[in-house]
Amino acid sequence: MENSGPFRVLVFSKTSAYRHDSIPAAIKAIEALATSMKLFVVDASEDAGNAMTPSSLAQYAVIVLLHCSGDFLDTAQVDALQQFVRSGGGVVAIHGAAAGLYDNQWYGALIGAHFDMHPDPEPGRVQVEQAEESMLNVASGRENWKDEWYNFRSHPRDNKNLKVLLRGDTTSYHGGKMGEDHPIAWYQEFDGGRSFYTALGHFDEAYADEWYMDQIKNGILWAAKRQPQISRPQPDTTDAAQRFY
Template sequence: MTLTALFNKSIIVSGISFLLYFSSFLSPGNATSNNARLTSKDRVTTASPAVLVFSKTNGYRHKSIEAGKAAFTKMAADKNFTVEFTEDSTQFNTENLKRFKAVVFLNTTGNVLGDQEQAAFEKFIQAGGGYVGIHSATDCEYNWEWYGKLAGAYFLNHPGPKNVLNGKFYVVDKDHPTTKGMPAEFERSDEFYSFKNINPDINVLIKIDEKSYAGGKNGDNHPMSWYHDYDGGRAFYTAMGHTDESFVEPLFLNHVYAGLQYAIGK
């Protein structure tokens, strides 16, 4: 065989080998594998939990709502979850609520949901949804008994005329994720709610020492944060969060994030 013939044969063999190698990437098996990788990536994106933050007010409006929204925006970016904000109560319908793992009531006040919207939210919780209440989330829906039990209590009063005071807090449950890293005792400034109609089934996380400030109405067992399973879902509430400063305070933000994780079911 001549040198030219050998050279041409070598080119043909190499070309066939290359085509066989390239076609292996187009085979059904590899196409499935590639699609599986894409699907897996899509699943990671889809799996990021979605949270609805609801801040409608029909009474006193806390200036700190805007600080709270900013805090949740940053938290979502840092912790890899999706957050949406609304004050539109019509968002509380069965189909829309299915998109979310938890709903945060951020300083809501007054009557904020209609009858059909209340029914949709009850269904959401009964299906395993989560609830997070911040500060004045207990100062709303006084005529909706189910909500009062979900939130864990209703607002009774706060000190006045000076409403933001310094007080001493005690961690009651040091083993719960929401209190991880907290000192056993600490002081902070906030508006300290007293409560009525406290649900006896709540699990208290943090309480306040009424001897450390004037105006408390709940005595030696004055809860400030708690959690409980309720009607098929999970609820976390903290009375902290009146001030703008709360929403840049690491202790408070870590507490809220862990409470959100509990509500989501993680």
């Protein structure tokens, strides 16, 4: 892919199980990124029959799997997604996408780990790993970030292909089952392409938050093999109640 001109991004948000209320807010936020940056253009779809075919996917550099859940693709559509990745395509998977296609081993490896359960949402602390080396270029964590703190069916550290970006500080919230080391965002070179996953993003408020959307932006750019724009936001110590309510 030439590193010039806008590239195309498919935001795909079909659900066959739990459906997140934040899907519309997320689509609007990613569309706003495209408008402001002028580096990519966005199509949004939930029509797997038309969108998840080899010919349709060939026009995109990145697919954003936005809260996709359950068996949201059939066998032929998974094959098309696999062909897209093996042809060098990028995937950005957000939050609920880890609860998709539980019986498909390839999809689980693409995401990095499958969702298991989460405790009740509450504010907690996000810690940064590989701050100077990661593709997100995030120099600071986040205090009082309210989200669903996902636990996974396998520990992300056991997947040696993953490069962990963010961890949840398990002393700052309840219900973590991953041990003291709780990865919540990572990226990888995978099967010819690239994938980035974040477990954050349950609530609408995330998609109006600069710290969070900067990660989505850089995830898209990295997955498309474009150089992410470095951003060094400062830690936010705003009380969660003031920020969200």
